[in-house]
Amino acid sequence: MSKGLKISGECQKQIMEPIQLRQLNKGKAAANKRMKREALLNTAYELFVQKGVPGTSIHDITEKAGVAKGTFYLYFKDKYDIRDRLIRHKATQILEKGYEDMSRTGVTALEDRVVFLADNVIRQLSENRILLKFISKNLSWGMFKRDLQAPALSGEDEINLLDSLNEGIRRSGVKYKDPEIMLYLIIELIGAACYNCVVNNEPCSLDDLRPYLMNSIRAIMRSMEMTSAAS
Amino acid sequence: MSKGLKISGECQKQIMEPIQLRQLNKGKAAANKRMKREALLNTAYELFVQKGVPGTSIHDITEKAGVAKGTFYLYFKDKYDIRDRLIRHKATQILEKGYEDMSRTGVTALEDRVVFLADNVIRQLSENRILLKFISKNLSWGMFKRDLQAPALSGEDEINLLDSLNEGIRRSGVKYKDPEIMLYLIIELIGAACYNCVVNNEPCSLDDLRPYLMNSIRAIMRSMEMTSAAS
Amino acid sequence: MSKGLKISGECQKQIMEPIQLRQLNKGKAAANKRMKREALLNTAYELFVQKGVPGTSIHDITEKAGVAKGTFYLYFKDKYDIRDRLIRHKATQILEKGYEDMSRTGVTALEDRVVFLADNVIRQLSENRILLKFISKNLSWGMFKRDLQAPALSGEDEINLLDSLNEGIRRSGVKYKDPEIMLYLIIELIGAACYNCVVNNEPCSLDDLRPYLMNSIRAIMRSMEMTSAAS
Amino acid sequence: MSKGLKISGECQKQIMEPIQLRQLNKGKAAANKRMKREALLNTAYELFVQKGVPGTSIHDITEKAGVAKGTFYLYFKDKYDIRDRLIRHKATQILEKGYEDMSRTGVTALEDRVVFLADNVIRQLSENRILLKFISKNLSWGMFKRDLQAPALSGEDEINLLDSLNEGIRRSGVKYKDPEIMLYLIIELIGAACYNCVVNNEPCSLDDLRPYLMNSIRAIMRSMEMTSAAS
DNA sequence: CATGAATGAGAATTCATTCAT
DNA sequence: AATGAATGAATTCTCATTCAT
Numbered sequence: 031m032s033k034g035l036k037i038s039g040e041c042q043k044q045i046m047e048p049i050q051l052r053q054l055n056k057g058k059a060a061a062n063k064r065m066k067r068e069a070l071l072n073t074a075y076e077l078f079v080q081k082g083v084p085g086t087s088i089h090d091i092t093e094k095a096g097v098a099k100g101t102f103y104l105y106f107k108d109k110y111d112i113r114d115r116l117i118r119h120k121a122t123q124i125l126e127k128g129y130e131d132m133s134r135t136g137v138t139a140l141e142d143r144v145v146f147l148a149d150n151v152i153r154q155l156s157e158n159r160i161l162l163k164f165i166s167k168n169l170s171w172g173m174f175k176r177d178l179q180a181p182a183l184s185g186e187d188e189i190n191l192l193d194s195l196n197e198g199i200r201r202s203g204v205k206y207k208d209p210e211i212m213l214y215l216i217i218e219l220i221g222a223a224c225y226n227c228v229v230n231n232e233p234c235s236l237d238d239l240r241p242y243l244m245n246s247i248r249a250i251m252r253s254m255e256m257t258s259a260a261s
Numbered sequence: 262m263s264k265g266l267k268i269s270g271e272c273q274k275q276i277m278e279p280i281q282l283r284q285l286n287k288g289k290a291a292a293n294k295r296m297k298r299e300a301l302l303n304t305a306y307e308l309f310v311q312k313g314v315p316g317t318s319i320h321d322i323t324e325k326a327g328v329a330k331g332t333f334y335l336y337f338k339d340k341y342d343i344r345d346r347l348i349r350h351k352a353t354q355i356l357e358k359g360y361e362d363m364s365r366t367g368v369t370a371l372e373d374r375v376v377f378l379a380d381n382v383i384r385q386l387s388e389n390r391i392l393l394k395f396i397s398k399n400l401s402w403g404m405f406k407r408d409l410q411a412p413a414l415s416g417e418d419e420i421n422l423l424d425s426l427n428e429g430i431r432r433s434g435v436k437y438k439d440p441e442i443m444l445y446l447i448i449e450l451i452g453a454a455c456y457n458c459v460v461n462n463e464p465c466s467l468d469d470l471r472p473y474l475m476n477s478i479r480a481i482m483r484s485m486e487m488t489s490a491a492s
Numbered sequence: 493m494s495k496g497l498k499i500s501g502e503c504q505k506q507i508m509e510p511i512q513l514r515q516l517n518k519g520k521a522a523a524n525k526r527m528k529r530e531a532l533l534n535t536a537y538e539l540f541v542q543k544g545v546p547g548t549s550i551h552d553i554t555e556k557a558g559v560a561k562g563t564f565y566l567y568f569k570d571k572y573d574i575r576d577r578l579i580r581h582k583a584t585q586i587l588e589k590g591y592e593d594m595s596r597t598g599v600t601a602l603e604d605r606v607v608f609l610a611d612n613v614i615r616q617l618s619e620n621r622i623l624l625k626f627i628s629k630n631l632s633w634g635m636f637k638r639d640l641q642a643p644a645l646s647g648e649d650e651i652n653l654l655d656s657l658n659e660g661i662r663r664s665g666v667k668y669k670d671p672e673i674m675l676y677l678i679i680e681l682i683g684a685a686c687y688n689c690v691v692n693n694e695p696c697s698l699d700d701l702r703p704y705l706m707n708s709i710r711a712i713m714r715s716m717e718m719t720s721a722a723s
Numbered sequence: 724m725s726k727g728l729k730i731s732g733e734c735q736k737q738i739m740e741p742i743q744l745r746q747l748n749k750g751k752a753a754a755n756k757r758m759k760r761e762a763l764l765n766t767a768y769e770l771f772v773q774k775g776v777p778g779t780s781i782h783d784i785t786e787k788a789g790v791a792k793g794t795f796y797l798y799f800k801d802k803y804d805i806r807d808r809l810i811r812h813k814a815t816q817i818l819e820k821g822y823e824d825m826s827r828t829g830v831t832a833l834e835d836r837v838v839f840l841a842d843n844v845i846r847q848l849s850e851n852r853i854l855l856k857f858i859s860k861n862l863s864w865g866m867f868k869r870d871l872q873a874p875a876l877s878g879e880d881e882i883n884l885l886d887s888l889n890e891g892i893r894r895s896g897v898k899y900k901d902p903e904i905m906l907y908l909i910i911e912l913i914g915a916a917c918y919n920c921v922v923n924n925e926p927c928s929l930d931d932l933r934p935y936l937m938n939s940i941r942a943i944m945r946s947m948e949m950t951s952a953a954s
Numbered sequence: 955c956a957t958g959a960a961t962g963a964g965a966a967t968t969c970a971t972t973c974a975t
Numbered sequence: 976a977a978t979g980a981a982t983g984a985a986t987t988c989t990c991a992t993t994c995a996t
Contacts, residue, residue, distance in 0.1 A: 752958090752959080755959085756959075759959085759960090790960080790961090791960060791961045791962055792961085792962065792963095793960070793961060793962065793963095794959080794960060794961075794962095797958095797959070797960075
């Protein structure tokens with residue numbers, strides 16, 4: 031069916047077969063649910079970045095989303111549930127975007143790939159400082175780990191980026207002493223360094239910081255290469 | 262002074278000279294004030310690390326400190342005031358301790374000095390993980406900057422460590438492209454990387470992380486050295 | 493009927509004769525209704541004794557019973573409706589069981605009959621303390637009276653036990669001053685005394701209480717006999 | 724000081740010594756607290772008997788008592804805290820009143836004493852049916868036991884009535900098999916039997932019930948006397 | 955200075971009930 | 976008949992802050 035349909039398509043009732051109708055209705059109901067859920071997520075995101083997580087109440091979210099307060103609890107456990115889902119969702123989006131961009135450019139050398147990705151992520155973050163603020167203050171490495179309790183945001187959107195990165199590193203010719211720790215250091219450095227730059231503009235602007243940050247990332251990577259002798 | 266005296270020493274009012282009395286009372290009152298203030302600070306710190314800042318109420322603090330609730334507002338503006346003062350105080354303590362230790366060892370080469378300091382700080386933090394948790398989640402680079410609104414904790418305890426470090430770097434023979442940014446990157450890396458290790462034990466223990474972290478710090482520093490050609 | 497059929501058996505609608513279909517469906521639908529209703533009753537009972545009536549929500553009941561929330565309102569007015577029906581049902585069950593047991597033993601003397609019944613009931617309750625808790629806290633004498641608003645549980649299950657008892661007493665040779673009040677006192681005494689014993693084990697266990705309770709019941713009955721002189 | 728004083732006795736400030744004043748003020752504050760507390764208790768009682776405990780919210784209580792919602796939590800843990808204190812308080816009042824009346828009449832024979840007390844209590848309850856409703860539905864034998872968690876209502880009002888009764892029974896010449904159980908049976912019988920009479924006027928009025936109830940109590944007591952042979 | 959009772963706005967959460975499908 | 980998403984009033988409880996003493 032055309033996706034431009036309004037939710038309450040009454041005129042069709044006469045035309046279609048009962049079973050098909052029921053399926054359609056079920057589909058409509060499901061779509062409606064999805065919309066409610068997404069309205070809540072979007073509204074929560076806006077408010078979280080506007081007023082901070084502690085400064086946002088569930089009442090704020092539901093009111094702005096145009097749903098009843100009780101509806102919130104149909105979809106999320108509490109404020110922290112929706113916050114965590116948002117963070118993972120947004121962080122994954124950023125990484126996926128970077129990954130796609132990288133794939134298109136066809137960079138192959140591992141160091142270059144990581145550097146490209148880091149740079150891409152930083153650029154994305156610097157263009158969306160609100161998002162940076164939100165993610166950095168709340169992101170934790172553990173969130174990328176599969177074993178976390180909460181299921182992914184919309185079921186299918188959490189292809190494990192971290193695994194892909196690790197995998198790529200492992201497959202590459204150059205060996206690193208401990209690729210996961212290397213990634214960890216790089217991600218933490220990016221998050222923390224960018225955050226304070228953006229929030230306080232201290233000690234410099236994010237744009238001024240970027241070249242130093244990129245060099246530092248390269249330096250960290252090289253410091254963790256296995257020398258041919260050591261391997 | 263007789264130890265049986267009540268703090269407010271009412272019985273003396275009749276006997277002593279008014280002026281002496283006032284001075285004595287002032288002294289005692291001042292000591293009393295200081296004690297109250299310190300009781301509040303210590304208690305707040307305990308509670309903040311125990312139950313987190315949002316989980317601690319002013320009532321909790323005053324009750325455990327043994328003062329009235331109203332008294333809190335005589336000394337601090339609100340919970341975030343006392344929190345910020347504590348963070349700066351504690352962070353400064355750590356850095357000062359590291360600085361002193363470094364001075365005693367007589368390391369002179371700049372890279373070695375910074376590395377020593379970083380290592381020392383990490384060791385302190387790994388021995389006091391509660392403090393690490395508290396500081397990292399709340400520390401911001403801006404807090405070390407003079408221009409922040411709140412005056413320092415007890416007036417004199419904030420000799421500007423950052424300035425000293427910068428100064429040392431500037432005076433050293435080796436030139437760095439931008440020493441402040443370098444310090445910034447190092448401090449942020451330490452804070453963020455240690456925090457997640459301690460809180461989630463991910464991706465490894467803090468002890469396992471330390472060598473990689475130290476190497477990364479050295480790598481960052483070298484990457485920011487001015488080569489004679491480049492300058 | 494093929495067991496693979498869905499309960500609402502939509503596929504048959506086209507094949508069978510309308511009237512047969514309606515009858516069949518009615519039969520199935522009626523069975524279905526009965527099942528739903530019974531699932532709700534059983535589940536409610538379980539939850540009421542598990543978590544108490546105020547601690548049980550309609551959502552809890554319907555979820556555990558595997559029906560939709562709206563379905564509850566097709567069968568019951570509200571939580572208190574289902575509660576009252578349950579209590580009457582369960583209390584009647586107990587009394588009926590006692591009555592049957594008594595009939596089998598062939599006790600004829602009235603005092604013995606009542607004592608037998610009381611003892612039997614107490615034994616049943618002591619073997620099902622969960623039921624005792626549920627009934628005692630909620631039972632009221634008025635529930636046994638015909639004139640109550642709510643119709644009986646399943647239409648036919650409320651042969652009026654009380655009437656039978658009264659009848660038996662009236663027909664017996666010994667005359668009691670007021671048999672209904674006598675029964676009332678006995679029933680209330682049993683309910684209240686057993687309840688606290690079971691819930692708090694105070695002032696003694698139910699087993700320790702029973703002989704005293706039985707003696708008290710006998711004593712009450714004798715105190716209400718009409719002496720030939722008094723009549 | 725005359726007790727007719729208004730709470731804010733400003734005119735005295737000039738006349739009295741500071742210390743005396745402070746004490747007076749403290750006294751006033753304490754009196755004020757007591758008044759608030761009592762206002763809450765009285766209001767809660769009124770509402771509990773009017774609308775039932777579940778039907779009364781804390782908002783209702785504070786609003787009617789003329790205090791802020793938060794004030795409630797200064798004095799009571801929650802609704803059930805205030806309910807339990809009220810029940811114990813009221814039940815104790817009734818028993819104390821009965822005990823005093825009995826003492827004045829000088830009845831000495833034990834059976835007569837218990838019967839007098841029971842009759843007195845029933846009369847009190849029949850004159851205050853609202854109270855009866857409230858107490859019976861909520862009273863539990865355990866509440867009379869010292870070992871309950873909550874301290875007594877106003878500190879001093881809980882002379883242990885039960886102990887006194889037990890003591891009297893023990894000291895009396897006549898021996899009972901188990902005086903505490905006897906008391907238990909009597910109290911439970913009174914509570915349960917009176918409750919349903921009052922609430923549903925079934926199976927008869929409380930006034931009509933009383934003679935039967937009194938006789939039953941006597942019968943129970945006699946059934947629990949130790950025969951001289953048995954002792 | 956110090957106190958701590960009082961406040962009341964506001965946060966989170968629950969739940970009976972309705973109603974469109 | 977059955978469903979279950981949506982509602983929003985209602986409730987409990989917390990807590991920063993004030994202010995009279």
